[in-house]
Amino acid sequence: MKKVLTIAGSDPSGGAGIQADLKTMTCHKIYGMSVITALTAQNTTGVYGVSEVPPEFVEAQLDAVFTDIYPDAVKIGMVSNKEIISVIADKLIEYKAKKIVLDPVMVATSGSKLCKDDSIEMLINKLMPLATVITPNIQEAEVLCGFEIENKEDMEKAAIKIAEKYSGYILIKGGHLVTGSDDLLYMDGDCIWYEQERINNMNSHGTGCTLSSAIACNLAEGHDVKTSILNAKNYITGALKANFSIGKGRGPLNHCWNL
Numbered sequence: 190m191k192k193v194l195t196i197a198g199s200d201p202s203g204g205a206g207i208q209a210d211l212k213t214m215t216c217h218k219i220y221g222m223s224v225i226t227a228l229t230a231q232n233t234t235g236v237y238g239v240s241e242v243p244p245e246f247v248e249a250q251l252d253a254v255f256t257d258i259y260p261d262a263v264k265i266g267m268v269s270n271k272e273i274i275s276v277i278a279d280k281l282i283e284y285k286a287k288k289i290v291l292d293p294v295m296v297a298t299s300g301s302k303l304c305k306d307d308s309i310e311m312l313i314n315k316l317m318p319l320a321t322v323i324t325p326n327i328q329e330a331e332v333l334c335g336f337e338i339e340n341k342e343d344m345e346k347a348a349i350k351i352a353e354k355y356s357g358y359i360l361i362k363g364g365h366l367v368t369g370s371d372d373l374l375y376m377d378g379d380c381i382w383y384e385q386e387r388i389n390n391m392n393s394h395g396t397g398c399t400l401s402s403a404i405a406c407n408l409a410e411g412h413d414v415k416t417s418i419l420n421a422k423n424y425i426t427g428a429l430k431a432n433f434s435i436g437k438g439r440g441p442l443n444h445c446w447n448l
């Protein structure tokens with residue numbers, strides 16, 4: 190069985206963060222492991238509190254995992270401050286971690302901030318260079334490129350701009366565009382569009398976490414980046430189409446739809 194590690198925040202309501210990642214891994218028949226960076230008090234209606242894990246304890250968790258069960262791929266989600274980002278980058282370098290999917294989580298679906306403004310530079314300079322693929326949504330891509338994105342043409346321009354600072358694969362997710370849910374993969378001047386008709390389902394809490402974990406699972410299985418994204422996109426589409434509906438707000442996906 191392949192092993193994947195998620196480094197992310199906890200969502201006690203089970204739709205996003207660590208919980209979404211571990212469910213996704215289990216439904217891919219992958220052995221999932223988790224290093225928790227922050228506790229959040231959140232549910233389908235919003236984020237009501239965040240308690241960051243001390244960086245030394247993030248470090249202790251990373252040591253515990255890497256010295257015992259070496260992951261075949263790593264997914265990084267919510268990393269909310271500079272100290273935590275720095276410690277993660279140092280440890281990933283020390284343990285020579287491979288196949289790293291970085292979801293630069295900045296804001297929750299509900300609109301709450303999940304990272305401090307002054308940590309973004311550290312994320313760009315220390316963590317992004319280690320990633321095989323980064324998966325910003327539209328809003329996060331806007332922060333990374335410095336201009337507004339309104340359509341697919343803007344997404345291509347944004348990817349070209351982000352590529353000035355980052356040489357790996359860039360997947361800009363189009364889930365927040367009104368026109369459709371097409372995602373753009375950019376690398377070395379090549380654009381690949383993963384086209385998907387918009388599914389009429391407001392229960393999309395945790396789609397970003399789930400997609401990046403599914404990509405990590407596919408990379409761990411030995412698929413290349415393009416195939417991993419195609420498979421992950423099919424998985425997320427199925428999980429949205431399953432039309433699961435729980436909670437009082439924007440509900441989670443049905444992670445088990447494929448079993």
Ligand SMILES: Nc1ncnc2c1ncn2[C@@H]1O[C@H](COP(=O)(O)OP(=O)(O)OP(=O)(O)O)[C@@H](O)[C@H]1O
Pocket residue numbers: 205296297298325326327362363364365370371372385386387388389390393394395396397398400422425426429
């Ligand atoms: N209504 C939808 N129909 C089809 N695909 C969707 C829909 N909403 C999101 N997706 C897909 O889900 C994936 C995650 O995209 P999205 O832009 O929602 O990420 P995100 O904002 O990081 O997610 P999160 O809500 O977890 O923060 C992408 O592949 C996107 O295309």
Ligand SMILES: Cc1ncc(CO)c(N)n1
Pocket residue numbers: 197198199200205206207229266267294296297298303394395396397398
């Ligand atoms: C813990 C956590 N990570 C990521 C997201 C983004 O969906 C969220 N809402 N919560």
